[in-house]
Amino acid sequence: MHRAGSNEVDCAECPSARRCWRDEVNSGAGFLVRRLRHVEAGETLFRQGAGFDAPLIVTSGCIAIIDLLPDGEERIVAFRVPGEIIGLESWDRRVHRFGARALTGSTLCRLRWTAGVVRNASLLRALLTKATAPAGAAPWAGLSAVERVRAFVEDFRSRTDQPMPMTRAQIGQHLGMAEETVVRAFKQLGRH
Amino acid sequence: MHRAGSNEVDCAECPSARRCWRDEVNSGAGFLVRRLRHVEAGETLFRQGAGFDAPLIVTSGCIAIIDLLPDGEERIVAFRVPGEIIGLESWDRRVHRFGARALTGSTLCRLRWTAGVVRNASLLRALLTKATAPAGAAPWAGLSAVERVRAFVEDFRSRTDQPMPMTRAQIGQHLGMAEETVVRAFKQLGRH
DNA sequence: CGGTTCTTTGATGGCCATCAACGCTTGTGG
DNA sequence: CCACAAGCGTTGATGGCCATCAAAGAACCG
Numbered sequence: 001m002h003r004a005g006s007n008e009v010d011c012a013e014c015p016s017a018r019r020c021w022r023d024e025v026n027s028g029a030g031f032l033v034r035r036l037r038h039v040e041a042g043e044t045l046f047r048q049g050a051g052f053d054a055p056l057i058v059t060s061g062c063i064a065i066i067d068l069l070p071d072g073e074e075r076i077v078a079f080r081v082p083g084e085i086i087g088l089e090s091w092d093r094r095v096h097r098f099g100a101r102a103l104t105g106s107t108l109c110r111l112r113w114t115a116g117v118v119r120n121a122s123l124l125r126a127l128l129t130k131a132t133a134p135a136g137a138a139p140w141a142g143l144s145a146v147e148r149v150r151a152f153v154e155d156f157r158s159r160t161d162q163p164m165p166m167t168r169a170q171i172g173q174h175l176g177m178a179e180e181t182v183v184r185a186f187k188q189l190g191r192h
Numbered sequence: 193m194h195r196a197g198s199n200e201v202d203c204a205e206c207p208s209a210r211r212c213w214r215d216e217v218n219s220g221a222g223f224l225v226r227r228l229r230h231v232e233a234g235e236t237l238f239r240q241g242a243g244f245d246a247p248l249i250v251t252s253g254c255i256a257i258i259d260l261l262p263d264g265e266e267r268i269v270a271f272r273v274p275g276e277i278i279g280l281e282s283w284d285r286r287v288h289r290f291g292a293r294a295l296t297g298s299t300l301c302r303l304r305w306t307a308g309v310v311r312n313a314s315l316l317r318a319l320l321t322k323a324t325a326p327a328g329a330a331p332w333a334g335l336s337a338v339e340r341v342r343a344f345v346e347d348f349r350s351r352t353d354q355p356m357p358m359t360r361a362q363i364g365q366h367l368g369m370a371e372e373t374v375v376r377a378f379k380q381l382g383r384h
Numbered sequence: 385c386g387g388t389t390c391t392t393t394g395a396t397g398g399c400c401a402t403c404a405a406c407g408c409t410t411g412t413g414g
Numbered sequence: 415c416c417a418c419a420a421g422c423g424t425t426g427a428t429g430g431c432c433a434t435c436a437a438a439g440a441a442c443c444g
Contacts, residue, residue, distance in 0.1 A: 075333065076329075077329055077331065078329060137268075137270060137366060137368075138367055138368025138369075139259065139267060139269065140368075141367075141368020141369070142265070142368065145399080167421090168422075168424095169422080176332075176333020177400075177401080178401050179422090179423085180400090180401080180402085180424080180425085181400060181401075183423065183424060184400090184424090187425095337431080337432070361390080361391095369432075369433080370432070371390095371391085372392080372393085373431095373432060373433075375392060376392090376432090379392085385444100386443105386444090387442100387444080388441105389441085389442080390439105390440080391439080391441090392437100392438085392440090393437085393438080393439095394435105394436085394437090395434100395435085395436085396433105396434085396435085397432105397433090397434085398431105399430105399432090400430095400431090401431095402427100402429085402430095403426105403428085404425105404426085404427085404428105405424100405425085405426085406423105406425085406426105407423085407424075407425100408421100408422080408424095409420100409421085409422080410419100410420085411419085411420085412417100412418085412419085413418090413419105414416090
């Protein structure tokens, strides 16, 4: 049984906890959060290389996870919507592996990470570094640009009901294709 | 403190545990394994859709993780080398999300999964489903085929010292490009 | 030797990145 | 109100990279 400190909230007491954790959350399960301020559209949450302290849970809005490449190009690793976690990929580091920027007005909770949710650090490291598909894999290969855009739209729609807040250029930065190709793909799909 | 059952080994007692877990392993840390038989080159460990019971840790050899697409095509999601885990992506399912096939003679340990290594199932599910980059992201986009093959080779070399056991066609199935393109990329790299 | 698997090389065509330009919308200041 | 700028969306023309098809060498094994 954990006790929440000042400014901290146990997820078990949050009426919308189910949206974040999908299951019911038991009091004392170790999920303590600190509610954060509302961030404005376009605001940078943190930059790549900034000091990392704890993961965040998105509770409203949409956050772009951004990889800043050596040549200055920006690649959008993921779009995070309510209920999803950002910053976990930097868990075993001291600095953020990616940056994060709000695409719309958003709110977040900070996960109190000191709780003994995970008993052994080695397993968590293994999970985060080995269990996932390595960069370089191409699960969608063989798909045309149109089919990849369709898959992206369907994936986003399956995760949230909100309208897509990102620009065509940002979709291109995420899927690795030119903005014009995204536009032509949407036209071929006949719908937005 | 856990006690190992019949045929079970505590990783703390294994002389090569450091190779699997990188850190030193404390007795009773929850890492109990069962040593498995040696699998032959080309042998299928399990097929996509087969019943899942526990993850495996590769201790020697090389295992291909295979996604069987609806059209019958096979996409190689990852190549696992000693110290890496397979099957974790199926943790919250009853069946295997991917198949697995040995590329060379390999040995594996079965992770005893009942140990209370992770205290809360919700967090692990969140880790596996939300923390990783979604399918569709293209972290390598903008790279030519030659540069992607170079990145693949460097990644594999950084993970193991063994010579690359996979064929050009399998590299192509992994990177999403034609076998001929892999060959031409290797020629341009001037070395194997 | 014949058979199989893997590798390599060449020719051709299509998809998509790139460049260029324009319309549309919004915001800002004169 | 109008002019101007900035951001976003859209369309067209062009060229290059790579998938595809075809075929042949190379290594291995019965």
